[in-house]
Structures are given as structure tokens and as C-alpha cells.
Amino acid sequence: MADVVTQMAATGGKSLRQRQNATHIGIFLTLILLWELGALMGWLDPLFFPAPSAILTSFWRIYFAQGNIWYHLYVSLGLVFAGFTAGSILGIGLGAVVGMNGLVRRFLQPYVIVLEATPRIAVAPLLIAALGFGATSKIAIIMLVCFFAPFINTLSGVINVDRDRMELMRSLGASKLQVLRKLVLPEAVPVIMAGERLALTSALSGVLVAEFIQRDQGIGTLILTYTRNLNMASAFACILTLTLIGFLIFKGMEKLDHHIAYWKNEAGLRRVGAKRAQAWATAQRGQSNA
Amino acid sequence: MHEPRDFLFWPARVLPHLALLVALLGLWEWAVASGSVDTIMVPRPSAIMAAIFELYVTKGSIYQHFFITLAEAVFGFLIGAGVAIALAVSSSLSENFERYVSPYAVVLNVTPGIALTPIIIAWFGYGMGSKIALAAVICFFPIFVNTLTGLRQTDPDREELFRSFGASRRQVFTQLRVPAALPLMFAGLKIGLTTALIGAVVAEFAQATAGVGVLMSRFSFALDMASSLATLLSMTLIGLLLFYTMEFLDDRVVFWRRDARMSAVSRARARAWASGAEK
Numbered sequence: 028m029a030d031v032v033t034q035m036a037a038t039g040g041k042s043l044r045q046r047q048n049a050t051h052i053g054i055f056l057t058l059i060l061l062w063e064l065g066a067l068m069g070w071l072d073p074l075f076f077p078a079p080s081a082i083l084t085s086f087w088r089i090y091f092a093q094g095n096i097w098y099h100l101y102v103s104l105g106l107v108f109a110g111f112t113a114g115s116i117l118g119i120g121l122g123a124v125v126g127m128n129g130l131v132r133r134f135l136q137p138y139v140i141v142l143e144a145t146p147r148i149a150v151a152p153l154l155i156a157a158l159g160f161g162a163t164s165k166i167a168i169i170m171l172v173c174f175f176a177p178f179i180n181t182l183s184g185v186i187n188v189d190r191d192r193m194e195l196m197r198s199l200g201a202s203k204l205q206v207l208r209k210l211v212l213p214e215a216v217p218v219i220m221a222g223e224r225l226a227l228t229s230a231l232s233g234v235l236v237a238e239f240i241q242r243d244q245g246i247g248t249l250i251l252t253y254t255r256n257l258n259m260a261s262a263f264a265c266i267l268t269l270t271l272i273g274f275l276i277f278k279g280m281e282k283l284d285h286h287i288a289y290w291k292n293e294a295g296l297r298r299v300g301a302k303r304a305q306a307w308a309t310a311q312r313g314q315s316n317a
Numbered sequence: 318m319h320e321p322r323d324f325l326f327w328p329a330r331v332l333p334h335l336a337l338l339v340a341l342l343g344l345w346e347w348a349v350a351s352g353s354v355d356t357i358m359v360p361r362p363s364a365i366m367a368a369i370f371e372l373y374v375t376k377g378s379i380y381q382h383f384f385i386t387l388a389e390a391v392f393g394f395l396i397g398a399g400v401a402i403a404l405a406v407s408s409s410l411s412e413n414f415e416r417y418v419s420p421y422a423v424v425l426n427v428t429p430g431i432a433l434t435p436i437i438i439a440w441f442g443y444g445m446g447s448k449i450a451l452a453a454v455i456c457f458f459p460i461f462v463n464t465l466t467g468l469r470q471t472d473p474d475r476e477e478l479f480r481s482f483g484a485s486r487r488q489v490f491t492q493l494r495v496p497a498a499l500p501l502m503f504a505g506l507k508i509g510l511t512t513a514l515i516g517a518v519v520a521e522f523a524q525a526t527a528g529v530g531v532l533m534s535r536f537s538f539a540l541d542m543a544s545s546l547a548t549l550l551s552m553t554l555i556g557l558l559l560f561y562t563m564e565f566l567d568d569r570v571v572f573w574r575r576d577a578r579m580s581a582v583s584r585a586r587a588r589a590w591a592s593g594a595e596k
Contacts, residue, residue: 144556254435273427
């Protein structure tokens with residue numbers, strides 16, 4: 028089967044690709060049509076499973092006709108951004124400090140294990156009670172949710188540095204800063220980026236939970252209100268919006284990862300290599316001129 | 318570092334940790350008692366202990382909620398893991414199936430599962446059903462991805478060896494692919510189990526009649542922070558319980574990854590083989 032596919036790909040790759048895409052679209056349209064039909068014929072309760080056409084109408088309404096989603100999106104994404112930035116700075120900083128220091132690491136480890144086992148989002152009601160309603164407690168929740176993945180990943184990235192390389196650098200007389208810059212960071216950055224990716228997706232979950240509990244504004248509150256009013260089509264439209272945001276976050280972080288940890292992929296390595304070669308060449312020319 | 322005889326000196330290893338913990342708690346207690354920290358924001362450690370004692374011993378009111386949340390997380394996990402593994406195995410067996418199913422799995426993944434909470438509650442009601450459903454939805458993806466990745470990453474050389482010995486497709490699958498996939502699969506299951514707990518607790522925050530999440534939001538909104546923290550610690554307990562159960566299973570099933578377990582199993586097998594050969 029696999030051989031047949033590769034052979035076909037070799038001979039007529041484009042048409043195969045097109046046929047696959049057509050099948051994808053076909054399956055998708057069939058599913059949607061079945062769903063619509065089910066809703067039309069009354070097999071699916073419209074209160075619980077709104078028809079795709081109803082969801083499309085809601086999209087139009089919440090984005091353009093009424094346009095009420097923009098404000099909530101703005102509020103929620105602002106909180107996500109603030110909490111994510113604060114949480115990941117804290118996480119990476121603490122992770123690096125703890126990872127570089129064996130004593131701190133040993134004494135902190137049991138607490139990290141305990142905190143990892145706790146469902147982080149569960150702290151949300153506590154933080155709201157302690158910090159009061161409003162943006163502060165929401166940001167604190169997101170910060171807490173965002174803190175762990177970068178912290179743990181930075182820690183393991185820093186700890187898992189290759190011993191032999193470390194010894195080589197030491198024996199060549201590298202300073203601590205040089206070891207950090209030339210050995211530890213390059214090895215840790217991909218792992219840290221993976222942590223950041225996790226953190227950003229959990230930030231989105233964090234803001235939703237905070238808004239489910241506080242119920243004042245934001246996309247989470249919007250979903251909750253629509254569901255309470257049994258306006259399921261609009262609730263679905265909001266969730267599909269979140270799917271889109273999640274997808275953008277996923278793709279964006281992937282791009283960023285390729286850009287920052289350029290030595291992990293061919294294209295990035297070539298791009299930076301060419302730039303450095305050019306810079307080096309101009310520097311050489313400048314020297315020979317002078 | 319962890320030689321067997323280290324066990325004899327375990328007090329020497331644990332004592333510094335214990336001393337640090339006691340010192341921290343003492344400092345905390347003192348800070349609250351001296352009034353430099355607000356008691357409503359941060360309750361005293363002794364008050365938290367008292368709350369734990371009340372919840373677990375004198376009133377014993379937590380057990381019902383504790384087991385409800387535990388059951389929700391476990392059932393949700395079992396359903397989510399079952400579906401995830403079934404889909405991953407089908408995807409690894411059929412390229413077409415994977416091609417046409419995986420886009421939907423990806424869409425499900427980028428959607429924050431927690432956003433579905435209100436809708437799932439509307440679908441499944443205020444009882445345990447909605448919590449189990451949310452736990453299942455949330456824990457699905459890590460298990461699916463890890464199982465699929467594990468099943469796909471077989472060493473081509475080994476596969477060729479299997480083929481050249483005339484192994485059937487079924488043999489390649491059960492004796493080569495599955496064992497190679499198990500470590501990654503268990504990593505996914507471990508993540509999935511903790512996420513399932515998060516799903517259950519979040520659904521309880523949103524709307525529920527019983528469970529640790531409800532208990533906790535009740536305590537926090539009554540500003541009874543000591544009891545609230547005590548409840549949080551019970552969630553940690555559930556999390557640790559689930560995590561170590563999975564770790565234990567991992568150790569048993571994927572025995573070849575740890576040297577000690579590996580030699581124990583191979584000794585047992587050698588003994589069984591020897592006694593079989595005698596007969």
C-alpha cells in the first residue's frame with residue numbers, strides 16, 4: 028500500500044495531492060451536510076446541537092451585525108498576553124537559577140513534585156478570593172498556569188547539558204558566562220521553547236477558567252452566557268473562534284521556534300550561516316582597507 | 318548516587334529537607350501571627366492543619382467529595398484513553414484512516430478543551446456525566462499523539478529483520494511496534510491522567526453539586542482560606558495518587574527501561590524457562 032502511494036507520488040504527485048484534497052473537502056462537506064440534515068429533520072435537538080447554518084449566522088452576528096465579540100476578545104487576549112509574559116519570565120528566570128545551583132535544586136525538588144501534581148487551575152478560586160475580583164486575580168491565575176511549563180523545561184534543559192562537552196569547555200578554560208552562553212543556552216533553548224508553547228496554550232485555558240468563575244467579561248464569560256441562554260449556535264461560534272486563536276498560537280510559536288532555535292533546522296542554519304558569512308566578509312574587507 | 322545501602326542512611330537525607338520545611342512553616346506562622354501578613358489572604362499553617370483535621374477526622378466531610386472527583390477523573394481518563402488508543406492504532410495501521418482523521422484531531426487539539434465546559438455541562442447535565450465527559454475530551458489528545466508517534470517510530474532495520482524472518486503483519490505489530498511504542502504511550506498516559514483531573518475539577522468549578530472543586534469554591538467564596546487550602550492539598554493528594562499509580566504501571570509494563578526491573582523480569586523468565594525445560 029505504502030509502496031503504491033510513493034510510486035504514484037513520484038509519477039504524478041500533483042494530481043494525487045489534488046485528489047486527496049478533494050477527498051478531504053468531500054468528507055468535510057458530507058459531515059456538515061449530514062449534520063445540517065439531522066438538524067433540519069429534527070433528529071438533533073437544536074437546543075443542544077445547532078445546525079451548521081445557524082452557527083454561520085451566529086458568526087455573522089457576533090462579528091459584524093452586533094460586533095459584540097471584539098471587546099471580549101480584546102479583554103481576554105490582553106490578559107493572556109500579560110499573564111503569559113509575566114509567568115514565562117518568572118518561570119525561565121527561576122528555572123535557570125535553580126538549574127545552575129545544585130543546592131537550591133535539591134531542596135526545591137520535593138515542592139516542585141507536589142506542585143506538579145496539583146491541578147494548577149484549581150488555585151483559581153483561591154486567588155480570586157485573595158486578590159479580589161478584577162483583572163489582577165485573572166492575571167495572577169494565568170501567570171501561575173504559565174509558570175510551570177517554562178520553569179520545568181528550563182530546569183531540565185539546564186540540567187541535561189552534556190557532561191563531556193561541559194568538561195571540554197571547562198578544561199579549555201571557559202568562564203561560567205561563556206559556558207552559559209555557548210553551551211547551556213544553545214542546548215536548553217529548544218526545550219525552553221517547547222515549554223513556552225505549552226504555556227501559551229495553557230494561558231488560553233487559564234483565562235477561560237478565570238472568566239468562568241468571575242463571570243464579568245471576556246470570551247469565557249461570553250461562552251458561559253450564551254450557553255446559559257441556550258443560544259448554542261453563538262456559543263459554538265465563540266468556541267470555533269478559540270480554535271482559530273489556538274491554531275494561530277500553535278503556528279506562530281512554531282515559526283518563532285524555528286527562528287530562535289535556528290540551529291535545529293536546515294533552513295534556519297543556512298539563513299543565519301549566510302548572514303554571518305556576509306558579516307564576516309565585510310569585516311575582513313574593512314580590515315584590509317584599514 | 319542511589320546505591321542500595323543509601324537506604325540505611327535515609328534519615329540523614331530526609332532530615333535537612335524536613336528541617337527546611339519546619340523552618341519555612343515556622344517563619345510563615347510567625348509572619349501571620351505578628352500581623353505583617355493579612356490572615357484572610359494567607360491563613361496560618363496551624364489553621365490549615367486544623368482545617369485538614371476537621372475535614373478528614375472530626376467532620377469527615379471531604380471523603381464523599383474526594384472519591385467523587387477521583388472517580389470522575391478516572392472514568393474520564395479511561396474513556397478518553399480508550400478512544401485515543403483505538404484511533405491511534407487505527408491510524409498507524411491504515412494510512413488513509415490517518416490522513417482523513419488526523420485533521421479533526423488537530424482541530425480538537427488547538428481548541429482549548431476547557432472552552433467546551435459550559436456546552437458539555439448543557440449536554441450532560443449537572444451530575445458526574447459532564448465531568449467525566451470533559452475529563453475524557455481534555456485527556457484525549459496527549460494520549461493520541463504519543464501513541465501514534467510511538468507506533469510510527471519503528472527502527473527500519475528491525476522491521477527488515479522481522480520481515481526477513483518471515484514475520485506476519487500481526488507479528489510485526491504486536492512484537493515490534495507495540496513494545497517500541499509503549500514508553501511514549503505511557504508518557505502520554507501520565508500527562509493525560511493529570512489533565513483528566515484538571516478537566517474534572519474545572520467542570521466542578523463551573524457547575525456541580527459535589528466534588529472537591531465545588532467544596533473549594535464554596536470555601537473560597539466564604540473566605541475560609543484555611544479550609545480552601547486544605548481542599549487544594551487534597552487535590553494534590555488525588556494528583557499524586559493518580560500519578561504514582563501510573564508510574565507504577567509504567568514500571569511494570571515497560572520493564573525493560575529500568576535495569577533493576579529488567580534483571581528481575583529476566584531472572585523470573587529464566588527460572589520459568591528452566592523449570593519448563595526440566596519437565
